[in-house]
Amino acid sequence: DILSLAHEWDIDLEGDHRVIPHSSLTSPIGACEGSIACSTCHVILEPDVYDVLPEPSDDENDMLDLAFGLTDTSRLGCQVL
Numbered sequence: 001d002i003l004s005l006a007h008e009w010d011i012d013l014e015g016d017h018r019v020i021p022h023s024s025l026t027s028p029i030g031a032c033e034g035s036i037a038c039s040t041c042h043v044i045l046e047p048d049v050y051d052v053l054p055e056p057s058d059d060e061n062d063m064l065d066l067a068f069g070l071t072d073t074s075r076l077g078c079q080v081l
């Protein structure tokens with residue numbers, strides 16, 4: 001489930017679906033608070049998890065294009081967690 005996924009990726013899920021990884025990323029995480037105006041919540045999902053999620057919106061895809069290290073199973077965490 002999404003919680004074990006979050007643990008696997010060392011992500012804390014907080015209250016209103018913000019994503020706060022315990023990593024040394026320099027930019028603030030979830031900077032736009034889920035309004036698809038940043039890509040700081042970029043997460044890379046396992047393929048079997050990615051496959052069961054609804055398709056990303058055009059807005060999400062546009063923002064993902066700007067994400068560092070984009071992969072085939074990348075999503076914006078604020079849109080899926």
Ligand code: FES
Binds near residue numbers: 036038
């Ligand atoms: Fe900004 Fe997800 S928090 S796009």
